Amino acid sequence: MSNAGTTIFILFAVIALFAAAFTVTAKSAIRAAVGLLAHIISLAALYLTLHAHLLATLQLIVYAGAVVVLFIFVIMLIGPVSEDKGTDRGLVSRALGAGAMAIVTAAIAFNIWSFAPDAPAITSCPGGANAERWTTNEQGVASVTCGEFGGVRSFGLELYREAGLPFELISILLLVAIIGAIAIGRGRSNEEVEALKARKAARLASPVVAPEPVVETESQPVGGE
Amino acid sequence: MHSDFFSFGFDPGRLLLWIVLLPLFGSIINGLAGKFASRKMVSAVAVGSVALAFGLAIACFVKLTMLRHAAGEEGEHARILYTAYEWFSVSVGNVNVPIFVRFVMDPLSGVMALVITGIGLLIHIYATSYMSEEPAYYRFFCYLNLFMASMLILVLSSNMALMFVGWEGVGLCSYLLIGFWWENPTYAAAGKKAFVVNRIGDFGVLIGMFLLVYATQSFEFDAIRHGAANLSGATELAIGGMAQADHHSINVSMATVACLFLFLGCAGKSAQIPLYVWLPDAMAGPTPVSALIHAATMVTAGVYLIVRLSPVFVMSPVAMSVIAIIGASTALLAATIALVQNQMKKILAYSTVSQLGFMFAAVGVGAFSGGFFHVFTHAFFKACLFLGAGSVMHAVHAHGDADIRELGGMKKFMPRTRMTFLISCLAIAGFPLTSGFFSKDDILLGAAFVGTGAWADYPSWVGWLVLVMLVIAATMTAFYMFRLYFLTFEGDFRGAHGEQHAAAPPAPSHPGVEGAAETHALEASTDAHAVAHDAHGHDAHDDHAHGHDAHGHGGLPHESNGAITWPLMILAFGALAVGFLGLPHWAHLPNIWEHWLEPVSARLPGVETEASAGLGGTMMLIGTLAGLTGIAIAYRWYMMQAGETPAALAARFPRLQAFLMDKWRVDELYARIIIKPAEWLSNFSSEFDKVAVDGGLTKLPAFAAQAGSWAFTRLQNGLVYSYGAVMVAGIVAITFWYLIPHPNLQSAVQGADVKYVAATGYGYEYRWDVDLEPGFETNWDTNTHEMTASFERAARNRGAAVMNGRPGSPPPVIQLRHGELYAFNPRDFATTEWMKPNTDGTPPAMTWQDGKLLIRVNDAEVRQDGLPTTTPTISLAPGESVTIGGRLIRAAGVMRGTVEVRNVFGYVSRESVEVTIENAMPQAAPRGAEAHADLRGGL
Amino acid sequence: MDITLGHYLGLSAIIFGIGAIGFLTRRNILIQLMSIELMLNSVNLTLIAFNRWNPGNHAGQMFAFFVIAVAAAEAAVGLAIVIALYRLKKSVQSDHADSLKH
DSSP, rough: HHHHHHHHHHHHHHHHHHHHHHHHHHHHHHHHHHHHHHHHHHHHHHHHHOOOOHHHHHHIIIIIIIIHHHHHHHHHHHGGGGGGOOOEEEEEHHHHHHHHHHHHHHHHHHHTTTTOOOOOOOOTTTOOOOOOOOOOOOOEEEEEOOOOOSSSHHHHHHHHHHHHHHHHHHHHHHHHHHHHHHHHHHHHOHHHHHHHHOOOOHHHHHHTOOHHHHHHHOOOOOOOO | OOOOGGGGTTTOOOOOOOOHHHHHHHHHHHHHHHHHSOOOHHHHHHHHHHHHHHHHHHHHHHHHHHHHHHGGGGGGOEEEEEEEEEEEEEEEETTEEEEEEEEEEEHHHHHHHHHHHHHHHHHHHHHHHTTTTTTTHHHHHHHHHHHHHHHHHHHHBHHHHHHHHHHHHHHHHHHHHTTTTTTSSSHHHHHHHHHHHHHHHHHHHHHHHEEEEEEHHOOOOHHHHGGGGGGOOOOEEEEETTOSGGGEEEEHHHHHHHHHHHHHHHHTTOOTTSSHHHHHGGSSHHHHHHHHHIIIIIGGGGHHHHTHHHHHHHHHHHHHHHHHHHHHHHHHHHHHHHHHHBBBHHHHHHHHHHHHHHHHHHHHHHHHHHHHHHHHHHHHHHHHHHHHHHHHHHHTTSSSSGGGGGGGOOOHHHHHHHHHHHHHHHHHHHHHTSSSHHOOOOOOOOHHHHHTTOOOSSSOOOOOOHHHHHHHHHHHHHHHHHHHHHHHHOOOOTEEEEEEETOOOOOOOOOOGGGGGGOOOOHHHHHHHHHHTTTTTTOHHHHHHHHHHHHHHHOOOOOOOOHHHHHHHHHHHHHHGGGBBBBBTTTOOOHHHHHHTTSSSSOOOOOOOOOOOHHHHHHHHHHHHHHHHHHHHHHHHIIISSHHHHHHHHHHHHHHHOOOOHHHHHHHHIIIIIIHHHHHHHHHHHHHHEEEEEEEEIHHHHHHHHHHHHHHHHHOSOOOHOOOOHHHHHHHHHHHHHHSSSOOOOEEEEEEEEEEEEOOTTOOOEEESSSSSOSSSSOEEEEEEEOEEEEHHTTEEEEEEEOOOOTTTHHHHHHHHTOOOEEOOTTTTTGGGGGGTTTTOOOOOEEEEOOOEEEOSSSOOOEEEEEOOOOOOEEETTTTTEEEETTTEEEEEEEEEEEEOOOOTTOEEEEEEEEOSSSSSSSOOOOOHHHHHHHHHHH | OOOOHHHHHHHHHHHHHHHHHHHHHHHBHHHHHHHHHHHHHHHHHHHHHHHHHHSSSOHHHHHHHHHHHHHHHHHHHHHHHHHHHHHOOOOOOOOOOOGGGG
């Protein structure tokens, strides 16, 4: 990797580490969110050094543009409660867990630091990195056959060819997540709460208020009227 | 054949099937639907099915007779055979032995089938009246029909396995019917006793059956009979499984062992010493049951089995002698007990035991035809006696049994019953020209015949001993039967209304023979009985009170109705008449019986069975005299006197009298030597179960589970931190597993090569050492997780000698490096002759040289490829073998492969595997060229 | 100094560790969720780095793509749960949400 690449890596790696550390140590949630934002942006830069142009973009759009903003909205909604007051509860297990995790992390990081396989060259279309190849079949339909590694075209091509089904499933997952988030997060209106209270009171008042006739006959099988 | 009247246009064998099936269907119908049907319907189904079976049995029997006549000289083997299907098969050694559901009617089973269905029909008719008051009427007939079906399976089956089905079936029905009035615990206990005692016998039958099947490789009676001649040879029986040690084995013939085991079964079923104890108690069942099962049919199954297998039994004079002596002893023992008993059915029960003893004595001395003739005649008169007793009990409303001291003068009230009873008593006493006369004389003649030494293999003293015992028993039989008759039917009625009883004092502690002369109140008598016998706990006395209660309003006894008297009269006629089927041969009279049974009853080997007229006449005289003496004594003591002599005798020998009254205290003996230890063992097991199993083995795991769950609930504290910490522990474990490489080295022999395979992993690098020299041949490489080494190259340095070891243990292997000399230490191989040092001091030794095993031998015998050789040094390539001093030695090459695996973290793991190749190198063997190239490619 | 795969993997291991330690030690659910995002991001970095050293296809990047999508869904649902918890307990401390223990 070039010297410029090395510089970029070191710069953003340091930023990412410090931002991550700030995120988990910040007293206030809003500060943590800002740390997360910095972390995400620096990771996007690292993605670029790894030739993942599309993912770097997605990282910025989805994480920085959506997830972090969502966090900030929630923090605003909740207000000062979101501040951490600190506690001694579970101190032992917290310390044990954190310590063990730190040891594992250190073991992995220091051991893997020197793992240096040769980086293969990036394959690109004949005719240069930006050359795009379109082919047109007899019906006149054009299709892309190659693109640069990590670029939108080559990534999209492979995504739709190799991972179409998971991609569609992801859309279902997102739909479910949206519906679930709405269902969990919206709460109940005042009218709904009143109606619930009324039904509960009615149920407590008379035990046989359940109006379904089938249940009625089953629970009272007396035939002699 | 098909034009024949009795063939009905189809295989007559199919009738055999229906003989069995009809009572079975009757039983099923009554059992399932009888509760909802009227008594008439139940009676119709039960009696009808048996009547139809009887009709079919007659038809088959006639057909069999015709077949025999039609076949003339070869008529001996006439039979009706029906194979329903193959039930299952078993492997005996290498032979697959099929077991068929197959019925056969030959002369023996024909007679038995007729007796069973005929007498069974009479008893069914009798029972419709006798049991008419019974609430569980349908249940009774369900059991009774089931018994008929089982008994018919027993006698009609053509093989031992199917016979055993019937054998067990009749045992079950006997149990069910003895305990028919199960509300009474005494009766239920009697049923259980019969069942348990029979189990002991059944064990014997099973073992005997297995031995015979093992020896003859067939379950079929025919095959066993034909194979019997091979069974007499001595077999070495290992005692305690120590066949090697000679002094622990005995020589007996297979026939003796099998016969003694079979006899154990017969003794159980047919109530012989030592297993007779259940039969007297079995009288707890309803009287028709006693008559049918425990007198006429089931108890004779043992005799039937011995006659059926008579060719096997004659192979073993030892077993025959045992059977004869035990039979005669049983006859005598039961007769002595019957002398003093006071219950009608009890006397008849011991009489049955005694008569069964006669039959066994007969088959024991080889008089199979005579013994079976006694089965036949006994069925008539004993059934008649039981039914007569039942009729009397019915008349006086005695429920369980009737005490003869409280009867008397019944001939006034029930003349028909009395006449039939008298006839049967005469028959059993052997009065001239009655049926018992002929059959008993046949038995005595048989005993006397072997006593004269006619059968060389058989100890003649057994014949004489048996004869003497039987004559004494016959005298006693006549005496106690007429004692029973006189006390019951003659004299005055001593029943509930006798004014003379009212003020009598309670009876002495042992109301024995003198009881006849005494007069006492019924209740007192019953109480005295309770004192005398309730300690033994198995006398069916409880129902006296019940029976006597009924006297109060029952009025005088009266003759029973036609359903009871007609069977009695038919049976009495039989008791008179059937004897003429077996007129004595020696008197040159036609003995239809013996001729009929000729095909099935074995001839004694090497014996001319024709006894002399002189011996026959003598025996007949002795038998007649014995019977008449018994009758005369009974007449003098109970008719001319009022029982003073027996009372005086009882007073003079009170201990003997009590001993006989208590039935020789055999039950007490069994209770002490068998039941007590069994109870102790059961209690011990129960306590052990409670303390050790329930206490320790179940409570301990329960406690462990409780402790464990307590510990785990501590983990569920609801804090995310704790759960996270546990998760991290898992992460740590998994991480460290992956931080260290795991070679997991495997090896496989592929032809002349050994292929080593190490596990793959991302970033793994490998280096190999497979050539036995120190140092790795290959450098670190990510692609070489497989390595192939040539055996030829690598095994040159190391080899092994593999010896045949002891059975069940891995063979010892001696590993040798190249050029290394291995000298045998004789102490290491103490049992191996050739490994002892040579006389000149040079020990035998072996070495591994250039891929070959060189063995220097001493003067032991050396064989290569089965041929002796004298080469001083043997050279073996891997896979080759040699036998030295009886010890097989095979050369084998040893290979060793070592791999080091390094992962991306820089950790290195090393693993080695050693392969011993015992097969020859397959250079010469044809191998596919591609496979060859493939294997070499890895190197 | 040349930057190689080992450096990326080491960096992502450290980020993962920071995220995990944050998740384990903080009791503010919001920050715990952010820690989860950190961990997911470190995994993404690993995947993309491996893909760079194995560029025959886009398998690693594609996994990262899906991880981003799942992380977005997770964040949405997670934050909705935070709001619901806040309504219920007037708190966003994770150790206040221990009703299931009982």
